[in-house]
Amino acid sequence: MRRKEGTGVPTIYDVARECGVAPSTVSRALSQPGRVSAATSERIHDVAAKMGYQANPLARYLPTGRTETIVLIVSDIANPVYFPVIRGAEQAAAAAGYTLVLSDIDESPDRERQVMEKLVRTVDGFALATSRLSDAAIRAIARRRPMVTMNRVTQQVPSVVPDNEQGMRHAAEHLAELGHRRVTYVAGPQASWANTVRWRSLRAVGEQLGFKIRRIGPYAPTVSGGWAAAADLVTWGQRSGSGGRAGTGAPRATTTAVIAYNDLLAIGAIQGLTDVGLTVPRDVSVVGCDNILGSDWCTPALTTLAAPLRELGAASVRHLVAMIAGSDTRPRRPVVLPSQLIVRESTAAPRPA
Amino acid sequence: MRRKEGTGVPTIYDVARECGVAPSTVSRALSQPGRVSAATSERIHDVAAKMGYQANPLARYLPTGRTETIVLIVSDIANPVYFPVIRGAEQAAAAAGYTLVLSDIDESPDRERQVMEKLVRTVDGFALATSRLSDAAIRAIARRRPMVTMNRVTQQVPSVVPDNEQGMRHAAEHLAELGHRRVTYVAGPQASWANTVRWRSLRAVGEQLGFKIRRIGPYAPTVSGGWAAAADLVTWGQRSGSGGRAGTGAPRATTTAVIAYNDLLAIGAIQGLTDVGLTVPRDVSVVGCDNILGSDWCTPALTTLAAPLRELGAASVRHLVAMIAGSDTRPRRPVVLPSQLIVRESTAAPRPA
DNA sequence: GTGAAAGCGCTAACAG
DNA sequence: CTGTTAGCGCTTTCAC
Numbered sequence: 001m002r003r004k005e006g007t008g009v010p011t012i013y014d015v016a017r018e019c020g021v022a023p024s025t026v027s028r029a030l031s032q033p034g035r036v037s038a039a040t041s042e043r044i045h046d047v048a049a050k051m052g053y054q055a056n057p058l059a060r061y062l063p064t065g066r067t068e069t070i071v072l073i074v075s076d077i078a079n080p081v082y083f084p085v086i087r088g089a090e091q092a093a094a095a096a097g098y099t100l101v102l103s104d105i106d107e108s109p110d111r112e113r114q115v116m117e118k119l120v121r122t123v124d125g126f127a128l129a130t131s132r133l134s135d136a137a138i139r140a141i142a143r144r145r146p147m148v149t150m151n152r153v154t155q156q157v158p159s160v161v162p163d164n165e166q167g168m169r170h171a172a173e174h175l176a177e178l179g180h181r182r183v184t185y186v187a188g189p190q191a192s193w194a195n196t197v198r199w200r201s202l203r204a205v206g207e208q209l210g211f212k213i214r215r216i217g218p219y220a221p222t223v224s225g226g227w228a229a230a231a232d233l234v235t236w237g238q239r240s241g242s243g244g245r246a247g248t249g250a251p252r253a254t255t256t257a258v259i260a261y262n263d264l265l266a267i268g269a270i271q272g273l274t275d276v277g278l279t280v281p282r283d284v285s286v287v288g289c290d291n292i293l294g295s296d297w298c299t300p301a302l303t304t305l306a307a308p309l310r311e312l313g314a315a316s317v318r319h320l321v322a323m324i325a326g327s328d329t330r331p332r333r334p335v336v337l338p339s340q341l342i343v344r345e346s347t348a349a350p351r352p353a
Numbered sequence: 354m355r356r357k358e359g360t361g362v363p364t365i366y367d368v369a370r371e372c373g374v375a376p377s378t379v380s381r382a383l384s385q386p387g388r389v390s391a392a393t394s395e396r397i398h399d400v401a402a403k404m405g406y407q408a409n410p411l412a413r414y415l416p417t418g419r420t421e422t423i424v425l426i427v428s429d430i431a432n433p434v435y436f437p438v439i440r441g442a443e444q445a446a447a448a449a450g451y452t453l454v455l456s457d458i459d460e461s462p463d464r465e466r467q468v469m470e471k472l473v474r475t476v477d478g479f480a481l482a483t484s485r486l487s488d489a490a491i492r493a494i495a496r497r498r499p500m501v502t503m504n505r506v507t508q509q510v511p512s513v514v515p516d517n518e519q520g521m522r523h524a525a526e527h528l529a530e531l532g533h534r535r536v537t538y539v540a541g542p543q544a545s546w547a548n549t550v551r552w553r554s555l556r557a558v559g560e561q562l563g564f565k566i567r568r569i570g571p572y573a574p575t576v577s578g579g580w581a582a583a584a585d586l587v588t589w590g591q592r593s594g595s596g597g598r599a600g601t602g603a604p605r606a607t608t609t610a611v612i613a614y615n616d617l618l619a620i621g622a623i624q625g626l627t628d629v630g631l632t633v634p635r636d637v638s639v640v641g642c643d644n645i646l647g648s649d650w651c652t653p654a655l656t657t658l659a660a661p662l663r664e665l666g667a668a669s670v671r672h673l674v675a676m677i678a679g680s681d682t683r684p685r686r687p688v689v690l691p692s693q694l695i696v697r698e699s700t701a702a703p704r705p706a
Numbered sequence: 707g708t709g710a711a712a713g714c715g716c717t718a719a720c721a722g
Numbered sequence: 723c724t725g726t727t728a729g730c731g732c733t734t735t736c737a738c
Contacts, residue, residue: 058420078440086457102456118452
C-alpha cells in the first residue's frame with residue numbers, strides 16, 4: 001500500500017510538491033480561505049486547477065465525520081404525493097449546501113430500518129417523510145443522528161406536520177353542508193401515523209356533527225387498494241337476474257360519503273364504484289387527501305384535502321440543517337402547517353333515499 | 354486528534370483489546386470469513402455484537418475506494434414515468450448488495466453536471482435514466498466511473514433503450530387504420546435523446562404511410578407544457594361574436610391527430626383542447642408515450658406507447674453492477690427492449706371534413 | 707493463523 | 723502565515 005506516484009488522480013501531496021509547499025498548506029488554501037497568504041493561495045489554486053485536482057470526499061469525511069449529505073426517506077416513491085415534498089426538500093438542501101439523497105422503502109418497515117442502519121454513519125441527518133417505524137425505533141436512530149419527521153409526531157423528535165384536525169373538520173363540514181349523515185373512512189396503512197390521526201380527527205368531528213361514522217380497512221394506499229375498498233363499500237340486492245352479477249341484484253352503496261386516507265385510494269375507490277355501476281358523486285361522494293398530480297384529471301375530478309407539501313419538505317430540511325449545525329433553534333413542538341380543502345366534482349348532495 | 358478511549362462508538366481497536374487479539378485479526382474475522390480460526394472468529398463476532406460494534410463505512414471505503422453505492426439520476430422526479438424505472442433499479446441494486454441513491458436534476462443540465470461531479474468520487478457507478486447532458490459530457494464521466502444510460506445512446510457508453518422506432522410505427526399505423534392522414538408531433542425537451550429519436554422515427558414511418566407530418570414545440574414535458582401545445586394546435590375562425598372568445602369565431606384544430614413526446618404533455622394537451630371547446634377524440638385524436646400512472650384515469654383515457662420501464666431500470670443496474678465487478682460481459686451495443694401500444698379512448702377515426 | 711505496521715487522503719493541533 | 727505531525731478507522735501486505 002505504498003503511495004504510487006503519478007498513478008491516477010492527483011492528491012494534495014502532488015499539488016504541494018508542485019508548489020513547493022506543505023500538504024497542509026494546500027488543504028488550508030483550498031478549504032479555509034484567508035488562513036493563507038494571498039500569493040501562495042492563488043498559486044495553489046492555479047496549480048490545483050491545472051492538475052485537475054479534486055479532493056477525495058471519502059478522505060475528507062473520515063477525520064470530520066461529516067458528509068454534507070442528508071437523506072430523505074419516503075415510504076413509496078410511486079406515490080405522487082411525494083413530488084412536492086421532494087422538491088421542497090431538494091431546494092432547501094441545495095440552499096444550505098447539502099446533497100440530498102432519496103431513498104424509497106416501498107412501505108416496508110424492514111427496509112426502512114435497513115436503509116437507516118446502512119446510512120446512519122454516512123449521512124449527517126435524516127428526514128423521514130412518512131416513517132413506517134415504531135416510535136421507539138425512530139427515537140433510537142434520532143439519538144445517533146439529527147432527524148426530523150414529517151407527518152408524524154414522536155416524543156423528542158422534531159417534526160413538521162399538516163394540520164390534520166383542521167383538514168378533517170373542513171372535509172366533514174363540507175359533507176355536512178351537502179346533507180350527508182353517514183360517512184365512511186377508508187383507512188390506509190396501520191403503521192401510518194397520519195392514518196391514525198385522520199381517523200381520530202374525523203371521528204371526533206363527525207360526532208360533533210351528528211354523523212354516523214365508521215371505518216373500513218386498512219387498505220394499501222394505492223389505486224388497487226381503492227378497488228378493494230370499493231368492493232367492501234357495496235352490497236348486492238337479493239333479487240336475481242336483474243342484470244347485475246349472476247344471481248344477485250343491483251349494487252347498493254352502504255354509505256353516502258367516503259373520506260379516504262389518500263388520493264390514490266380515493267381514485268381507486270371511484271373506479272371500483274363506477275365499475276359496479278354506481279355513480280360518483282350521485283350515489284356516493286368521495287373525498288381524498290393530498291391533492292396529488294392527477295387528482296384533477298380523474299373523473300369526476302377529486303375533492304381533496306391539500307396539505308402544503310412543498311413547504312413540508314422545505315421546512316423539515318431547514319430544521320434538520322439547523323440541528324446539524326448544532327443550533328438549538330429547533331422547535332420543541334411540532335410545526336403545524338395549514339391544510340386546505342379543494343372542492344371539485346366528486347362530492348355532491350346525497351340523493352334522497 | 355488523539356484517539357479518545359471509550360468516547361462514542363466502538364472501533365476494531367476496542368473489540369481487539371477486548372478479545373486480546375490484533376485489530377487486523379478483527380478486521381479479517383469480520384470481512385474475510387475463513388482466514389481466521391473458527392474459535393477466535395466466533396469469539397470476535399460475539400464480542401463485536403455485544404459491544405454493538407459496527408464498521409465505520411467511511412473508514413472502510415477510504416482504502417478500497419469502493420462504496421457499494423450506485424446513483425440513479427432522473428431528469429424530473431415529478432414525472433410518474435420514473436416510478437417503475439426506479440423500482441426496477443432498486444430491486445436489481447438490492448439483489449446485488451448495492452445501495453441505490455436517487456438524484457433528481459429538475460431538467461437542468463447544470464444541476465446534472467454538478468451532481469455527477471459531486472458524486473463521482475463517492476459512488477461506484479452511475480445509471481442515467483434520461484440524461485440532459487451532451488454526449489461529450491456523458492463520455493467524460495463514463496471514463497471516470499462505470500456508467501450506463503437509459504433512453505439514450507452514446508458511443509462507448511453501454512445503454513438500454515426502449516424500441517422507439519417500433520413503437521412509433523405501431524402508433525402511426527394505429528392512426529392510419531383509423532383514417533388519419535395529418536399528424537402533428539408535440540415535441541419535448543431538445544436535450545432529450547428520446548425526443549429526437551421519436552420524432553425521427555415518426556417522420557420516417559409517416560412518410561411511408563403518406564402522412565402529412567409536422568412537429569411543434571419544444572414544450573416542457575409537463576401538463577402545463579401540454580396546455581401550451583394545445584394553444585398552438587388551434588386556430589380561431591374570423592367570424593366574431595359566435596360565442597367563442599371576444600372577437601373571434603369557433604376554434605378549429607389544425608390537425609386530426611397528435612402524438613406527444615410523453616403522457617404528461619398529452620394529458621395537458623387534452624385538457625387544453627377540451628378547455629377551448631374541442632372534443633378528444635372526436636375533433637382530434639391524441640396519443641402519448643410512457644403509460645404513466647394516471648394515464649388511464651384521465652378523460653378520455655389515454656392511448657399511449659408503453660415501454661417496459663421496470664425492466665429498463667433493472668437491466669441497466671444489472672449491467673452497471675457487472676461493469677463495476679469488472680466483468681466484460683457488458684453489451685457492446687444498446688440493449689433494445691420492446692414497446693407496446695396501449696389503445697384506450699383518446700384515439701378514434703377523424704370526423705369527415 | 708495471527709501480529710505488526712504501513713498506508714488510503716485529508717484535517718487539525720501545535721510549533722515556529 | 724506555514725510546516726510538522728498525528729491521527730480518523732479500516733484494509734492489506736509482509737513476516738513470523
